[in-house]
Amino acid sequence: MRAPHISRFAFAGAVLLAAGCGKKDDATDVIPPPPAATVAFRVTSVDLGKSITADKMIANSTDDFAPGDTVYVSVATEGTSPGAAIKARFTFQDGQVVEESTQTVAPTGPARTEFHIVKPSGWPEGKYKVEITVDGALAGSKDFEVKRG
Amino acid sequence: MAADKKPDFSDVRSGSSSTAPDSRPASTSRRTYTVVAGDSLSKIAKRTYGDANRWRVIYELNKDIIKNPDLIYPGQVLTLPDA
Numbered sequence: 001m002r003a004p005h006i007s008r009f010a011f012a013g014a015v016l017l018a019a020g021c022g023k024k025d026d027a028t029d030v031i032p033p034p035p036a037a038t039v040a041f042r043v044t045s046v047d048l049g050k051s052i053t054a055d056k057m058i059a060n061s062t063d064d065f066a067p068g069d070t071v072y073v074s075v076a077t078e079g080t081s082p083g084a085a086i087k088a089r090f091t092f093q094d095g096q097v098v099e100e101s102t103q104t105v106a107p108t109g110p111a112r113t114e115f116h117i118v119k120p121s122g123w124p125e126g127k128y129k130v131e132i133t134v135d136g137a138l139a140g141s142k143d144f145e146v147k148r149g
Numbered sequence: 150m151a152a153d154k155k156p157d158f159s160d161v162r163s164g165s166s167s168t169a170p171d172s173r174p175a176s177t178s179r180r181t182y183t184v185v186a187g188d189s190l191s192k193i194a195k196r197t198y199g200d201a202n203r204w205r206v207i208y209e210l211n212k213d214i215i216k217n218p219d220l221i222y223p224g225q226v227l228t229l230p231d232a
Contacts, residue, residue, distance in 0.1 A: 056168050083172035088165070098158045101213045107169035115165045124156035 041079035041107065043086075043139035046132050048073050056112035063144040067122035073130050073142065075113045082106055085135050088115035093127040163214070184225040190218055197229060206230060 049058035050069050058074045065071055073088055083106050090098040099117045115130075123146040131141040182193060190204035197203075208218045211227045221227075 056166065077169070081172075086167075092156060092158070094155060096155055096158065099161045099163045100216075101163045101165050103165040103167050104172045105167045105169035106172035107167075111167060111169035113165065113167035113169065115163065117161055117163045119158065119161045121160050126156075 039079040041077060041081035041084050041134070043075055043132060043134060044078050045076040046073060046130075046140040046142050047076075048130070048142050048144050052114050052116075056114040063142065065123065065144060065146045066149055067119075067125070067146055069123070069146075070116050070118040071123075071128075071130075071144065072114055072116045073132070075115070075132050075140070076110070077105075077107060077113065077134075078110045080108050086113050086139075087133045087136075089131045089133070090117055091129050091131070092124070098128065165213075180229050182227045182229050184221050184223055184227060186223045188221060188223075190215075190221060193227070193229075 047058040047061055048063050049061045049072050050065065051059040052072050052074060053059050056074055058072060071090075075086055075088075077084075077086070083104055085102050085104045087100060087102045089100045092098055101115050101117075103113050103115070105111065105113060125146050125148060127143060127145050129141060129143050132139045182197070184193075190207050191201040194203040194207055195201040204218065207227060207229060208215055210230060214225060214227075215221060
């Protein structure tokens with residue numbers, strides 16, 4: 001005769017447990033916001049052109065230049081860094097280093113860094129390359145050519 | 150052998166700038182010096198700091214425009230650290 005009582009208690013306990021579990025599930029519906037994501041510093045694009053805008057973007061993108069042109073390279077980056085050395089290394093088709101220039105930056109988000117080279121006596125015709133490195137690691141490159149009009 | 154003659158890029162001038170802040174400490178004050186004929190890094194160091202051996206500091210700070218520390222050119226604008 002006791003068995004039915006026991007099963008009734010067991011049933012009630014099961015209901016309470018289920019209710020308790022439901023409460024617990026409700027509490028976990030509040031999901032804490034994820035910690036602020038830090039984006040690793042990296043180069044997202046390298047562009048070439050003959051002029052730049054005030055925000056260091058290439059105004060007229062091209063990879064063909066005339067001997068009297070100033071060559072601009074705009075390096076777009078994202079992420080943060082306490083100090084990243086962005087280096088542009090310009091080389092001629094024979095492997096000769098034309099120019100190397102380094103800009104050390106401490107970005108807190110998306111940024112653009114420009115490098116430019118000019119040769120008052122005129123660029124020799126031929127193929128050139130610019131390689132962009134960040135702290136010594138290759139991050140991008142572009143080929144360009146100098147031709148007489 | 151004129152055909153073997155490599156192009157001369159010694160007169161190439163360069164510059165750079167960024168929308169990102171410079172990582173150099175703001176407290177570091179620097180000035181500039183325009184190279185004149187007859188200058189050498191050690192002469193500039195001797196004249197500026199009284200110590201010709203400090204040429205290397207000037208060189209390190211201006212590596213982006215000085216390819217060879219024995220060759221600087223009139224008109225080049227060098228950044229000099231304050232003593």
